[in-house]
Structures are given as C-alpha cells and as structure tokens.
Amino acid sequence: MSKSVLILGAGFGGLELSTMLSEELGDQVEVTLVDRDDSFSFGYSKLDLMFRGASFDSVKLPYSEVVKPGVTVLREEITAIDAAARSVTTSAGTREADALVIALGADYDLDATPGLSEHGTEFYSFAGAAAAARPIAALDSGHAIIGVCGAPFKCPPAPSECALMLSDELTRRGVRDQCEISFVMPLGSPVPPSPETSAALAAEFEARGINFIGGRRPARLEPGKVILDDDSALDFDLFLGVPKHRAPQVVIESGITEDGFIPVDPATLKTKFDGVYAVGDVATAGVPKAGVFAEGAAKVVARQLIAEIRGSGGTPPYDGRGSCYIEFGEDRIARVDIDFLSGPEKTGVFNAPSIDLRDEKDEFGSTRKARWFGMG
Numbered sequence: 001m002s003k004s005v006l007i008l009g010a011g012f013g014g015l016e017l018s019t020m021l022s023e024e025l026g027d028q029v030e031v032t033l034v035d036r037d038d039s040f041s042f043g044y045s046k047l048d049l050m051f052r053g054a055s056f057d058s059v060k061l062p063y064s065e066v067v068k069p070g071v072t073v074l075r076e077e078i079t080a081i082d083a084a085a086r087s088v089t090t091s092a093g094t095r096e097a098d099a100l101v102i103a104l105g106a107d108y109d110l111d112a113t114p115g116l117s118e119h120g121t122e123f124y125s126f127a128g129a130a131a132a133a134r135p136i137a138a139l140d141s142g143h144a145i146i147g148v149c150g151a152p153f154k155c156p157p158a159p160s161e162c163a164l165m166l167s168d169e170l171t172r173r174g175v176r177d178q179c180e181i182s183f184v185m186p187l188g189s190p191v192p193p194s195p196e197t198s199a200a201l202a203a204e205f206e207a208r209g210i211n212f213i214g215g216r217r218p219a220r221l222e223p224g225k226v227i228l229d230d231d232s233a234l235d236f237d238l239f240l241g242v243p244k245h246r247a248p249q250v251v252i253e254s255g256i257t258e259d260g261f262i263p264v265d266p267a268t269l270k271t272k273f274d275g276v277y278a279v280g281d282v283a284t285a286g287v288p289k290a291g292v293f294a295e296g297a298a299k300v301v302a303r304q305l306i307a308e309i310r311g312s313g314g315t316p317p318y319d320g321r322g323s324c325y326i327e328f329g330e331d332r333i334a335r336v337d338i339d340f341l342s343g344p345e346k347t348g349v350f351n352a353p354s355i356d357l358r359d360e361k362d363e364f365g366s367t368r369k370a371r372w373f374g375m376g
C-alpha cells in the first residue's frame with residue numbers, strides 16, 4: 001500500500017521524519033516536505049554568530065542537497081491548515097495527503113514584552129543573533145542583561161550558554177571588570193529538570209560574577225531599563241532577550257492550539273484529528289523544546305507510518321529521551337541526558353564540562369549533516 005505524507009516544516013523534526021521514511025520505504029511512500037526557507041541551520045549556530053564571528057551564510061545547509069527516494073522538497077509558505085480535512089494552503093496552491101505532520105517549530109511573540117523590539121536585542125532568531133554580534137563586540141563597560149521573557153522556550157540551557165560565552169568574550173577583550181552581567185529568567189533555576197546541571201551552572205555563574213535572578217520575568221523595556229514582573233527595575237547597557245514563544249501564526253489561526261501550542265498524545269504525537277501529527281517545538285508533548293526532542297518525536301511518527309504501510313504490529317511509545325550539549329565557556333562542553341517520559345519521574349543526568357565533549361557536539365552536527373543533507 002502506498003501512502004502520501006505531507007510534512008510541514010523542514011527543521012529537526014521534518015528532516016528526520018522524511019529521512020527515516022525514505023530510508024525504510026523508498027518509493028513506497030510519497031513524502032512532500034514543505035518549508036518557506038531555502039536552508040536549515042542548527043539552533044546552536046546562533047551562538048557562533050554572536051560570539052565566534054560566524055556569518056549566517058556559513059552555517060546554512062541548503063535544502064537543494066536533500067535528495068532522497070520518495071521525497072520532494074518544496075519551497076512554499078504555508079498560509080492555512082485545515083487539520084480535519086488534512087488539507088493545507090500554501091503560496092503555490094492546495095496540498096492534501098493521507099497523513100499530515102505539522103513540524104513548524106516555535107515562533108516569537110516580541111509584542112508580548114513591550115519595548116523589547118525597540119530597546120533590546122533578541123538573539124533567538126538568526127537575524128537577531130547576527131545583529132547582536134555588533135553590540136556585543138562594542139560593549140566595553142556597563143551592565144549586560146540576558147533576559148528570558150517567557151516559558152516554555154527553546155533549548156533551556158541556551159540563555160545560560162549566552163551568559164557564560166559573553167563573560168568569556170568580555171574577559172578575552174580585557175573589559176570584564178568594567179562590565180556587570182545579569183541573567184534573568186522566569187524559571188527558579190537554570191535547568192530545572194536537572195538539579196545537578198543547575199548547580200554546576202550556578203557555580204560557574206558565581207565563579208564568573210554573573211548575577212542570576214531566577215523566578216523573575218522581564219515584563220517591559222524602556223530605554224536603558226527593564227522592568228521585571230515584580231515591578232523592580234534594572235538599568236542596562238545591553239539587553240539580550242529571549243522573546244516569549246508561541247506556535248507560528250498560521251498554526252494558531254488554524255484553531256488547533258491550546259495555550260499557544262498543539263496538544264498531542266505524548267506517546268504517539270497524534271493530534272485529535274485523524275491522521276494528523278505534530279512534532280517538535282510546535283507541539284506540547286511533555287518534553288523540552290529542543291532539536292533532539294523534535295528529532296526523537298519524528299522517529300516515533302515515522303515508525304507508526306512505516307508500520308501502517310507495512311501492515312505490521314504496534315510501535316513503542318515516545319520515551320522523551322535526548323542529550324543536550326551545553327557551552328560552559330573556555331571552550332568546554334557539558335552534556336545533560338534527559339529522560340522525560342520513559343520512567344515515573346523526569347530525570348536529567350549531568351556530565352561535567354570538558355574539552356573532549358566538544359568533539360561529541362561536533363559529531364552530533366556532522367552526523368545530521370550527512371544523514372539529512374548527504375554532506376560529508
């Protein structure tokens with residue numbers, strides 16, 4: 001039996017899903033992968049744009065390299081989704097399929113934090129991260145604030161990484177003593193599911209004189225000043241912000257979100273609509289918003305679709321497991337091994353920072369590059 005699968009979004013989730021379906025089924029499946037962009041980039045490259053002098057072009061992986069049996073990649077903007085009908089409107093027309101997988105990621109709601117666009121610099125988009133490189137390079141005295149404006153947000157360790165890399169950068173330029181760094185976030189600790197990781201980050205902040213303000217959210221920005229949700233205020237010379245997240249507008253307008261994201265059955269990633277799945281940052285699946293979890297969820301959907309096509313038996317539920325690499329400064333990398341769904345409790349096992357783990361992080365990137373894009 002042949003089946004058509006329409007995948008919306010060619011990020012971590014969409015790329016892994018299309019790769020697995022092609023590997024297992026080849027021409028037995030008709031996969032259409034739709035994205036408005038011409039290339040993919042790893043989220044962590046944003047830190048390379050900010051602190052390592054990388055250009056946006058240098059971290060792009062073009063979709064033209066995705067050549068797989070059974071897979072067609074289309075560059076189109078998705079403008080409407082009718083989940084009940086498994087029908088999607090794009091800039092090129094209407095598309096329908098036997099199975100619809102929504103993997104459109106999370107978008108940013110800058111307006112939820114008044115003044116953020118005008119007086120701060122968000123670093124969670126590629127454009128924002130590229131733009132942040134200049135004021136970071138120019139900072140030689142004063143107060144820098146890293147502020148997380150809402151939860152959930154992508155890659156929970158990323159703002160901590162930003163604080164540590166900023167401290168390194170200022171030290172490298174010999175101006176660290178003239179600068180203060182504060183890190184404000186609505187969560188009480190840097191990585192709540194892993195107390196060990198949070199403790200290691202807190203120790204690193206203390207050693208570097210980074211002021212951690214947990215349990216507080218930047219509510220609005222004025223010129224040179226951020227007002228937190230308890231009405232206290234902090235003056236700043238540079239505000240590096242993580243905007244509040246929500247599903248892309250087209251997903252919200254399709255009426256399938258609750259509290260900003262698409263609810264799914266965490267075991268299967270199925271939405272309440274027959275034949276419609278949602279994976280990755282766009283969904284609420286009980287796991288953190290990060291590429292590794294989008295990829296893991298995509299594998300679970302792929303196994304179900306493969307089993308359906310082959311007429312084979314049941315497939316294991318999503319285990320919510322994934323490893324996140326954390327830049328700890330001074331070129332060291334730590335790793336936290338998360339398990340959110342397989343056991344009775346959420347766990348996050350911490351692996352101490354080392355130079356050796358950098359090779360592992362590089363390998364994480366190069367294996368995906370080879371698997372998804374056929375690039376050596």
Ligand SMILES: Cc1cc2nc3c(=O)[nH]c(=O)nc-3n(C[C@H](O)[C@H](O)[C@H](O)COP(=O)(O)OP(=O)(O)OC[C@H]3O[C@@H](n4cnc5c(N)ncnc54)[C@H](O)[C@@H]3O)c2cc1C
Pocket residue numbers: 008009010011012013014034035036037042043044045046047076077078079103104105106123124125154155158248250279280281282289290291292293294324325
């Ligand atoms: C600073 C930073 C560091 C990070 N570091 C890590 C890390 O080390 N490890 C990790 O696992 N994760 C990391 N992440 C998180 C990771 O990038 C995301 O969680 C991941 O990309 C989510 O995958 P996804 O498939 O759900 O969505 P995405 O990868 O965001 O893909 C969604 C796709 O949908 C497309 N799209 C959206 N709307 C439309 C539309 N209307 N029409 C057509 N196409 C559309 C987009 O162009 C995009 O290609 C980091 C994120 C940031 C910001």
